[in-house]
Amino acid sequence: MNITLLGHTQLSLSVIESILNSKNKYLFFVEFEEWSGDTTDGQVIALAAIRQCYSHKTALEVLETESEKYFGDKGQEGKRLFNHIVKSGHTSTLEHIHFTFAVEGVSRALLAQLTRHRQLSFSVQSQRYNKFSSDSRSGGFDYVIPESVYKEKVPGEFQLMMTEIQKMYDKLINFGIPQEDARAVLPNAATCNLVVSGNLRAWLEFYSKRKKGNGAQAEIAEFAECIKNAIIEVESWTSDYFES
Known part of the structure; x- marks a missing residue:
């Protein structure tokens, strides 16, 4: 068995440019350096989807004005938001993040x-x-x-x-x-x-049913572990949700 991640959802260059052009560029770069180090494209897209449901702003406006809030300070606000979404069952917002193997x-x-x-x-x-x-x-x-x-x-x-x-x-x-x-x-x-x-929601559901120790056949349980590890490698913040 060999599993290779062919591709996954990433921010488009036009969106990145739009965010950069929306504010004082120097100020944005300072803020960007503070929160972007451990922040993945998947997290940013998830933030846009989640906050779109509860905000009067557009998705782009959310990214332009709220990224530093949720991903600054070691991303604590972002973690709380994602934990709330998963615990409340509002995981349809995670369907915007895709992985192809x-x-x-x-x-x-x-x-x-x-x-x-x-x-x-x-x-x-x-x-x-x-x-x-x-x-x-x-x-x-x-x-x-x-x-x-x-x-x-x-x-x-x-x-x-x-x-x-x-x-x-x-x-x-x-x-x-x-x-x-x-x-x-x-x-x-x-x-x-x-x-x-x-999408991420689909893979989380798949893993919950096919993971090792859950009665799954050995081959597909191994497959599930490989999928999980490949996703976590590029979207490390998902680790806790595979185990929950």
């Missing part, structure tokens, strides 16, 4: 579980348009060996079963069966690659 080498069993989270968006490697015969460019299908197979010390037997399935698939292809039908013999263990996107 490239996912490699997960099983079709994991994919079936992942697609039950319908608030996420998927683009998945097709077994219809990709051939997985031994003599194809793929070199055959790859597969995930479940953690329990290793615990019971029978990975060799599992691999023999996968080898037999590969032979059946190859035979169907040699008979002239289209790959879209030959794929019927491929197992849930067969791997796939995909691109998956979701």
